[in-house]
Amino acid sequence: xxxxxxxxxxxxxxxxxxxxxxxxxxxxxxxxxxxxxxxxxxxxxxxxxxxxxxxxxxxxxxxxxxxxxxxxxxxxxxxxxxxxxxxxxxxxxxxxxxxxxxxxxxxxxxxxxxxxxxxxxxxxxxxxxxxxxxxxxxxxxxxxxxxxxxxxxxxxxxxxxxxxxxxxxxxxxxxxxxxxxxxxxxxxxxxxxxxxxxxxxxxxxxxxxxxxxxxxxxxxxxxxxxxxxxxxxxxxxxxxxxxx
Amino acid sequence: xxxxxxxxxxxxxxxxxxxxxxxxxxxxxxxxxxxxxxxxxxxxxxxxxxxxxxxxxxxxxxxxxxxxxxxxxxxxxxxxxxxxxxxxxxxxxxxxxxxxxxxxxxxxxxxxxxxxxxxxxxxxxxxxxxxxxxxxxxxxxxxxxxxxxxxxxxxxxxxxxxxxxxxxxxxxxxxxxxxxxxxxxxxxxxxxxxxxxxxxxxxxxxxxxxxxxxxxxxxxxxxxxxxxxxxxxxxxxxxxxxxxxxxxxxxxxxxxxxxxx
Numbered sequence: 001x002x003x004x005x006x007x008x009x010x011x012x013x014x015x016x017x018x019x020x021x022x023x024x025x026x027x028x029x030x031x032x033x034x035x036x037x038x039x040x041x042x043x044x045x046x047x048x049x050x051x052x053x054x055x056x057x058x059x060x061x062x063x064x065x066x067x068x069x070x071x072x073x074x075x076x077x078x079x080x081x082x083x084x085x086x087x088x089x090x091x092x093x094x095x096x097x098x099x100x101x102x103x104x105x106x107x108x109x110x111x112x113x114x115x116x117x118x119x120x121x122x123x124x125x126x127x128x129x130x131x132x133x134x135x136x137x138x139x140x141x142x143x144x145x146x147x148x149x150x151x152x153x154x155x156x157x158x159x160x161x162x163x164x165x166x167x168x169x170x171x172x173x174x175x176x177x178x179x180x181x182x183x184x185x186x187x188x189x190x191x192x193x194x195x196x197x198x199x200x201x202x203x204x205x206x207x208x209x210x211x212x213x214x215x216x217x218x219x220x221x222x223x224x225x226x227x228x229x230x231x232x233x234x235x236x237x238x239x240x241x242x243x244x
Numbered sequence: 245x246x247x248x249x250x251x252x253x254x255x256x257x258x259x260x261x262x263x264x265x266x267x268x269x270x271x272x273x274x275x276x277x278x279x280x281x282x283x284x285x286x287x288x289x290x291x292x293x294x295x296x297x298x299x300x301x302x303x304x305x306x307x308x309x310x311x312x313x314x315x316x317x318x319x320x321x322x323x324x325x326x327x328x329x330x331x332x333x334x335x336x337x338x339x340x341x342x343x344x345x346x347x348x349x350x351x352x353x354x355x356x357x358x359x360x361x362x363x364x365x366x367x368x369x370x371x372x373x374x375x376x377x378x379x380x381x382x383x384x385x386x387x388x389x390x391x392x393x394x395x396x397x398x399x400x401x402x403x404x405x406x407x408x409x410x411x412x413x414x415x416x417x418x419x420x421x422x423x424x425x426x427x428x429x430x431x432x433x434x435x436x437x438x439x440x441x442x443x444x445x446x447x448x449x450x451x452x453x454x455x456x457x458x459x460x461x462x463x464x465x466x467x468x469x470x471x472x473x474x475x476x477x478x479x480x481x482x483x484x485x486x487x488x489x490x491x492x493x494x495x496x497x498x499x500x501x502x503x504x505x
Binding site for chain 2: 014015016017019020023024034035038041042046047048049050051052053054055056057058059061062063065066068069078087088095096099100102103105106107108109110112113114177178179180181184202203206207208209210211213214215218
């Protein structure tokens with residue numbers, strides 16, 4: 001499926017890019033953040049948490065493999081933080097994305113083992129928090145309809161990615177081992193990530209729009225704001241459990 | 245419809261290299277802790293102590309040889325680090341202080357050193373993770389995390405992810421095949437809505453599969469916990485064996501820091 005020449009790719013921080021003390025502290029912060037999300041997800045989903053968040057983690061992982069062609073042999077792919085929280089809520093969404101990052105580091109050597117905390121903060125927690133609040137705030141102001149939900153999803157995706165770059169710049173300022181000055185890093189990283197964010201916002205909006213069209217009840221970000229006429233009454237499980 | 249890329253039941257089985265060695269036999273959590281600590285000793289070593297990194301590399305080569313993991317398994321998997329090599333290569337063009345001329349380019353000495361540090365530490369880290377995944381089945385790695393008191397729920401989410409990656413990836417391939425058999429070719433941004441539509445459908449199918457899996461589990465007596473099928477006993481000898489790696493690493497790192505002083 002790798003038919004394109006280059007992928008626009010947000011880098012997982014490798015080992016040695018941020019010094020040991022900062023990486024260790026980030027690990028502790030990530031643990032606290034994940035514990036908070038675990039609690040929240042358990043309240044929201046109960047014992048459904050593991051299968052649902054697990055399958056959504058797979059979905060995000062699969063979406064990251066989906067190539068969106070840009071131009072001249074380059075293509076981009078989704079990061080998925082904003083998409084996950086809009087679809088299944090802030091806690092389970094952050095968990096799903098964090099688990100993807102954890103598995104990528106542990107099994108595929110994508111992102112350093114010592115940098116797991118940093119990567120979970122940047123790509124799991126920050127995108128989840130920013131994406132969720134931007135989305136909720138916008139649907140509260142502009143209301144709920146397919147174009148409006150897509151607009152809010154676009155904004156959530158667009159803002160979440162540069163904020164992730166801001167978190168990275170902050171970590172680089174505290175414990176970066178490189179010699180590129182922090183101002184340059186911040187400007188370049190945020191600049192590039194605004195461009196990536198445009199793509200992220202577009203993919204997030206289109207995907208949320210597609211789900212909203214068929215199953216608006218599955219867009220958790222608007223679960224308490226759906227107009228009555230949009231509420232689907234078909235049972236969510238229509239096939240017998242077949243152990244799939 | 246099984247795809248030709250599917251070799252095992254889950255992604256983890258593709259990464260694991262079946263061999264018989266002491267390193268393969270060590271319990272997963274022991275190996276994980278040892279590897280993470282080892283990487284920390286690597287990243288705390290100052291980059292100008294070149295000899296230290298030579299020794300670190302030798303240690304990893306020794307682990308690979310001991311575990312009978314050939315280079316042809318390790319090298320292709322190292323490609324994941326390509327994106328950040330560019331970052332390391334940029335470093336010499338920045339940084340203050342004295343510069344050196346290389347091929348007519350004026351490069352910062354501090355930048356060269358920092359770039360080298362990022363490159364070598366990142367590479368050693370990648371090889372360490374590859375060795376961990378090649379000598380430990382993915383499921384054991386996750387069970388090991390649980391024995392390290394990582395919350396069970398997190399481990400369960402991760403094991404669902406492993407188990408269903410192929411299922412969902414195959415679903416995605418079928419959708420791609422369906423799109424293409426209707427004459428669709430992805431050309432540019434104008435084809436994004438079509439691809440995203442498949443993404444939306446994939447989410448609904450994944451979510452509903454999650455619900456079905458949950459019901460199937462409930463009907464088999466699931467209460468939120470997964471039973472441990474094999475009891476793993478970790479002996480002090482296991483810990484001592486595994487910890488020899490980070491212990492030697494620490495010795496090297498401290499010596500390097502002491503010389504640096």
